[in-house]
Amino acid sequence: MKNLTLHKIAEACGGKLFGCDGETDKEVSGVVLDSRLVEENFLFVAAKGERVDGHDFISQVMDNKAAGVVCERVPKAVDGPYILVKDSFQALKDIAEFYRKQLDIKVVGITGSVGKTSTKEFIASVLAEKYQVLKTEGNYNNEIGLPLTVLKIRKHHQAAVLEMGISDFGEMHRLSKIARPDICVLTNIGECHLENLKSKEGILQAKTEIFDFMQEDGAICANGDDDMLRRIEEMNGHRALEGRKPIYFGLNESNPVYADEIENKGLFGSSAKIHMENGEFTAEIPLPGGHMVYNALAAACVGSLLGLSGAQIREGIAKVKPLGGRSNIIRLPERVVIDDCYNANPVSMCAALDLLEAALTRRVAVMGDMFELGDNKERMHAKVGAYAVEKGIEVIVCIGELSINMYDSAGEAMQEAGRENTELYYFPGKKEFLEKMSGILRKGDTVLVKASHGMAFEEIVKALYTSSLFLK
Template structure:
């Protein structure tokens, strides 16, 4: 890893190096926080977590010929080099920041309330048509995951696509300091993490901290159909001051826009993308109109990094679904829309839009949405009403907060005269799973969606096994 020697690591994180008489200028091969991932010549960062203290595994790590250890307290038995620091998690961030500065690589940072992960997949797939790409895996998008992702960048990589997630002010500032993106992509400003950020204005302010450490020649791609993002008339930070975002969307006023959209239901869609340097048709393999926005973001980034229309077309067509995120599971007797990784009001309504496109009887199994702040009851209620508006035949609401969803759906169905709408409420997954076989029919299309803490992957598994 370029310039990542024990000596420079200690200097970067403000630590004190011990037990290193020789080899202090040898570059380490990797950096890990999990002792199970240690390999020869890797650096192990020992940190105290909620359940496990990494310091307990230092002897085991040294047995595997680790290059050294970063730790908050000196090992009882010293069998190799270690760097003593005040805070191991902060040291991890400092090391990643130092390493990022050594790299000659294009970094794309993605943030927004909804769609970060799917947008990341689209952008990475497009860039892979020309570059060797590293992308964020899983949920490695926070102040622990992002530095670990940066530290996975190797010399053969030519571009990195990094998802950047936050829940409070200041977090994006710190993430930007590590990632130092060349291109920032903002998907939208919705209603999540309101407990800390209070309002959509607050969310916008927190998300745009991503600009704080952008590269001097950087660019911003933003959803121009989002009313809050449209307020960014120009960047107000540092060397980018006065530079305007490149907007993408479905409205023709955006410099990058899509039209001639053909919805193919659960099989995706097609569209024509218009850009400054031309226009071209794309086939979008993932279902939902919101995926068109992801394709537009990818086209915008791809164009900035020198890809032509044919390469962008090919990259979009190759995008694969991720488990728990609008993943369509075709079974002999039903279709499942597995979208249970996370949820907020915007993504919940987008998932219902997708379910609406199914040609069979449609079933929405929805659970609680977390971190919505003081208006959480009303927000759950809006989702219930929206499900009725979309004509969903069977609406299942699970969880304490989802009682508001159920009540609102019941009221909406009554007012609309939708007597055929089937409505069910269950306090928890267990109660639903016990009654599930009596609710579902052969041939149904079933949406499963809730916040990650509801663990609705258990519902998906049960549906697959029935």
């Protein structure tokens, strides 16, 4: 890893190097927080987590021929190099920041309220048509995951696509300091993390901290159909915006990158004609939902900036694969399941209902609590319940303490709309629903499963795999 020697690492994180009688200028081969991932010549960052203290495994990793250890206290009975620091997590960020500065690589940073992960997948798939690409894996998008992702970049990588997630002011500033993106992509501004950010204006302020350490010659790609993101041009006084206009994408033809002639293919994706300054092409978008067109447009925008042809962008879009728990469509012999239980907020919940609406069979929405919504959580759950009725979903199942608001609102909306045939259910928890599921579901249903990750709705998805047990 370029310039990551024990001596340079100690300097970068403000630590003191001890126990190193031999060579200090040999570059380490990797940096990890998990002792189980340590290989020969790796650097292990020992940190105290909620359940496990990495300091307890220092002796073990040194036995595995680690290059050294970053730690907060002097290790006992360990013969090998260690770097003593005040805060191991801060040291990890400092090391990643130093390493990023050594790299000659194009970095794409992605933020927004909804769609970061799917947008990341589209952009990475497109760029892979021309470059060796590293992308964020799993949920490694915060102040621990992002530096670990940066530290996975190797000599053969030519581009990195980094998802950047936050929940409070200042976090994006710190993430940007590590990532130093060449291209900043903003998907949208929606109602999430309101406990700390309070309003859409606060969300916009926090998300646009991504510009704080953008490269001098960097570019901004933003959803031009989002009224909040259109305000970026009005943010005077920010270094990153001096003389630089965002490249907007969207469905409105006033955007420099836009789509029209959209053909909805239901749960099996869509096609759209994508227009850019250097040409146009028809793209097959394999993932379902109208919002996926925006993801394809973001990828087209980034791909064009990094020199890909229209043909390469089209091929990359067509190769995008669904992620487990993220609008993953599972075809079972008895029914179709939309596994979207990774996380949820009001915007993504409504987008998932939009997707379910496209199904040609009886549609079932199994929805649970959404977390981190602040003081408006009851109103926002109610909004989702009413929206499910508006979309004409035949069976609405609400699960969880907060979802009683979803249930009540759906009931009121059914009365107002005269939807006597809509089936509406409420259960306090998953267990109660699973006990009654066989009497609710039918053969041939399309079932959406969605809630915040803390609801662990993957248990419901697993139960649906044994669908032969739950047929009417």
